[in-house]
Amino acid sequence: MSASESSIAIARTAARAASDKIAQDIIAMDVSERLAITDVFLVASAPSERQVNAIVDGIEEELAKQDLKPVRREGRSEGRWVLLDYAEVVIHVQHQEDRVFYALERLWGDCPTVDLQLGDGDGEGASAEAASNDGE
Template sequence: MTATEHSIEVVRAAARAASDKLAQDLIALDVSERLAITDIFFIASASTERQVNAIVDGIEDELHKFGMRPVRREGRSGGRWVLLDYADIVVHVQHEEDRIFYALERLYADCPVIDLQLPESDPSIKRATAEDTENAEDANEAAANEAADAK
């Protein structure tokens, strides 16, 4: 199973809204093969808690135009990692430090990246490359080896 066209359309709208609020490192992952509960993880980051909340507001406003409201919202008060669950897509807006620490992209490195169709000149887009995937796979393998050695 792959992400539905509707989910892809919605995540692209979320990406445009996040980009308008100067979100960094935007990426959408098709997690439909790995998770039965959602089609797409959209991840964006910001350098301050205030910016995290501004990005979240922008995404919520834009998706409201689609008649969508999050089924669940987590982390808003902290402003470090806000999760918006729209069922078909799950939006993660993280402070850049939390994004590095939790490394969601590494956990889902084997999932296809969705083209967000933002302008090529947009510096906020994280362009996934084969090297990124290889580096993530190497990191996963190293973590697995460390866990095995610890036993």
């Protein structure tokens, strides 16, 4: 079973919002085959705590326009690794240093990526890589 279309749509909306706030290395992984609790992990990073929080604000604002609110939010006060749990999609916005240290992509590397359709190079190549794995 693959991630639902609604989960993919949420991930794409969040990815565009993150990209608008200059998030780096945006990638989404379809974890639906490995986890029963969610379909997609979206991961993005930034070089400072302030920018991590700005990305989180942008994502929450954009998803709120679709009447979506996180069921859980963690790490906001530190601004190093903020987790937004939207049930179908779990969003991780990490400081670059924490992203390298925790290496979520390596941990979930056997999961297919989701084509975020960012298109113009936003996400620093994540959308091109994701397009090659879409539909797995």
